Amino acid sequence: MSFSVLGTGRCLPERVVTNEELSALVDTTDAWIRQRVGVTQRRVCVTETATDLAYGAAESALEMSGVRPEELDLILCATITPEDLSPSMACAVQARLGARCPAMDLSAACSGFLYALETAAAFFARGTVEKVLVIGAERLSRVVDWADRSTCIIFGDGAGAMVLGRGEGYLASRLNAWGGDAALKIPAFAGASPFYEGPALAPYIRMNGQETFKFAVGALASDIEAVIAAAGLEKEDVDWVIPHQANLRILDAAARKTGIPFEKFARNIERCGNTSAASVPILADELNRDGRLKYGDLVVLAGFGGGLTSGACLIRWGA
Amino acid sequence: MVFEKIAKLLAGHFNIDESAVTPETTFESLGIDSLDTVELVMQLEEELGMELELDRKLETVGELTRFIESKLTEK
Secondary structure (H helix, E strand, O other): OEEEEEEEEEEOOOOEEEHHHHHHHOOOOHHHHHHHOOOOEEEOOOOOOHHHHHHHHHHHHHHHHOOOHHHOOEEEEEOOOOOOOOOOHHHHHHHHHOOOOOEEEEOOHHHHHHHHHHHHHHHHHHOOOOEEEEEEEEEHHHOOOOOOOOOOOOEOEEEEEEEEEEEOOEEEEEEEEOOOOOOEEOOOOOOOOOOOOOOOOOOOOEEOHHHHHHHHHHHHHHHHHHHHHHOOOOHHHOOEEEEOOOOHHHHHHHHHHHOOOHHHEOOOHHHHOEOHHHHHHHHHHHHHHOOOOOOOOEEEEEEEEOOOEEEEEEEEOOO | OHHHHHHHHHHHHHOOOHHHOOOOOEOHHHOOOHHHHHHHHHHHHHHHOOOOOOOOOOOEHHHHHHHHHHHHHHO
């Protein structure tokens, strides 16, 4: 007994930032960004907070599911950019929704939503929940170094959510971690303790592009194959792969590596950029609402990123 | 042997005429950037069954060939 997805939702900030705009900020070009990363534009918060986005996505998912906030038994929020360390983003959303259940954040970077789904599955297996709200929400623009042309072109802001109920849809899953900060690191706010003697690092994204690319392609391909095999299925049975939108080239390479046609890899990175934990649920909502996801479809969700972490699952949509 | 393997991978993956590839051919001229070369090296790792720590910039097919050959003799 696992869960069924009852509703999906997403919420993006209003402000669109184009590649042209960024080429006025740092030494880059639209052509280079599109070729190298696959991004044409991204959404960036001007007045919205990450909590606003999380709440917006949650409301949208709850509306689709027909579940009332009071019915929720758990709120999980996957994020690396909560507005506050405390209260958690999940608690802030709980208050806004008028829900009364336990709430906590989960930090697994771009694998966050996959880690959160597995965590929800564990709660369902425990038998203590009937309805769970899972959110992936980020305001990455807050931790981007806008003077670093190698990273500021990639990331965007946004949130996605799913409402889960008891069901049989979650067929297989896999989570991984290879702890280390060489490829990807975002230091926390250093503070000003008069006693601490360690280094004070600036709280912005540092990423080794090529190392991350290599890790990502390997992890994504491996996880996709693993969850398909764990469910006793073949790659031809898969209708959609909804992968974390880190870089279009990663999806391209993973399609080649797995032999799953590139057309089955859903993407919106052109319009949204890399929104870390939010990217998978945002894309899932897009496919769900525009009718590309159908009842009975076999869908692989996959994330990979900082930690280093990766995670994937196979869901039978509507089951 | 290594050169032939690389030329074959380039032909298969990036739709390039195998016979047009020489050791002097630059990756840039083939429309291949550094992310493509990372993917190429990953494929070679799989075929050769070994880790290849890519620690330098490789501009030509010949440079990649010599890099791999040196790793093979190290083994």
